[in-house]
Amino acid sequence: MNARRNLLLAALTVGLGLAAPAHAKDPKELVIGTSAGPYADQIKLGIKPILEKQGYKVKLVEFNDYIQPNFALAEGSLDANVFQHIIYLKKFSADHKLALTDLVQIPTAPIAIYSQKHKTLNDAKEGTTVALPNDPTNQARALVLLDQLGWIKLKDKVDPLRASEKDIAANIRKIKLIPLEAAQLPRSLQDTDYSFVNGNYALASGLKLKDSLLREKISPNYVNLVAVRTADKDKQFAKDIAAAYRSREFLDITNKRFADYAKTDDQLALEAGGPAKTAAK
Incomplete structure (x- = not known):
């Protein structure tokens, strides 16, 4: 190696x-x-x-x-x-x-949720596709936001800095999670209902922070x-x-x-x- x-x-x-x-x-x-x-x-x-x-x-x-x-x-x-x-x-x-x-x-720049197909987060339903980063630390950020939205429920006492898909206790909205390399997330908007995009890749691809549907409040x-x-x-x-x-x-x-x-x-x-x-x- x-x-x-x-x-x-x-x-x-x-x-x-x-x-x-x-x-x-x-x-x-x-x-x-x-x-x-x-x-x-x-x-x-x-x-x-x-x-x-x-x-x-x-x-x-x-x-x-x-x-x-x-x-x-x-x-x-x-x-x-x-x-x-x-x-x-x-x-x-x-x-x-x-x-x-x-x-x-x-x-x-914060990680945020974007969509080219929906103007609101209220459209999420069974089968809604959500792309998120596949690297552990940024995926944890996305999962915490999904938990805050009420789309999923993370296990009690899970470390928010280390949350992963195995820590999902309930998929409340029955959404389909699609882990992708962070650089691919802006392009994924053509195929998904919603995508989490890291701030640097969002802005590099022409997305504007003000156009996101939800932005994280960045922790230290x-x-x-x-x-x-x-x-x-x-x-x-x-x-x-x-x-x-x-x-x-x-x-x-x-x-x-x-x-x-x-x-x-x-x-x-x-x-x-x-x-x-x-x-x-």
């Missing part, structure tokens, strides 16, 4: 033109991986200009899945990545024995973040990335271009007139 993974990473590095491992290049050259869509746009519009003013050369590499960015970061092809929340990062790192660490939170566990290698968390480039996300300049970009997103605690503190954090975690 490790040999196969290494071959895939080697091909990915060549195919995407990723940089060599961080120790072999100029420390002022940063390679940041992200998912296509809003989090890439946040970097392009807000973070990259701030870092370039400090003398950095920033290269952005966009991925179309939630798997390769962490492997590429751990192997040294990336200096940081931006696409995941803390629950996913911790589980993925533990499962694959990767030394990765969260650095700073970012403005986050699901706020997206910048990840770095654990060995790099106290390096100057990591501190500079964190400071850029915590800056008033980036807050202004957030208010202008990402107004529907859940802001970070640092940004809320700035808006309230207080200081944001100044050091990386």
Whole structure:
């Protein structure tokens, strides 16, 4: 499995033109991986200009899945990545024995329910098809929302962060659940009655948050973040990335271009007139 993974990473590095491992290049050259869509746009519009003013050369590499960015970061092809929340990062790192660490939170678009066939959630009936993410952490988010809607009933005392289909005690509306890879969920709207879509993929596909039928209230566990290698968390480039996300300049970009997103605690503190954090975690 490790040999196969290494071959895939080697091909990915060549195919995407990723940089060599961080120790072999100029420390002022940063390679940041992200998912296509809003989090890439946040970097392009807000973070990259701030870092370039400090003398950095920033290269952005966009991925179309939630798997390769962490492997590429751990192997040294990336200096940081931006696409995941803390629950996913911790589980993925533990499962694959990767030394990765969260650095700073970012403005986050919520997971939400969309439909091209229905204008209301009240249309759900027996046989209604509902697509949802197939990765464990995001599927749990969808199942909790379905429980809140009253479409399903989860078992008593189930951990909402780890809920899975086996934790469904009753399918009250007799809906048909269709687990799919997160990137496929926007396209699934052509075939399903309803689909849960992660915020980044929704916006990348042209969906608008205001057009969703139900949005989650994001808990701290699901706020997206910048990840770095654990060995790099106290390096100057990591501190500079964190400071850029915590800056008033980036807050202004957030208010202008990402107004529907859940802001970070640092940004809320700035808006309230207080200081944001100044050091990386």
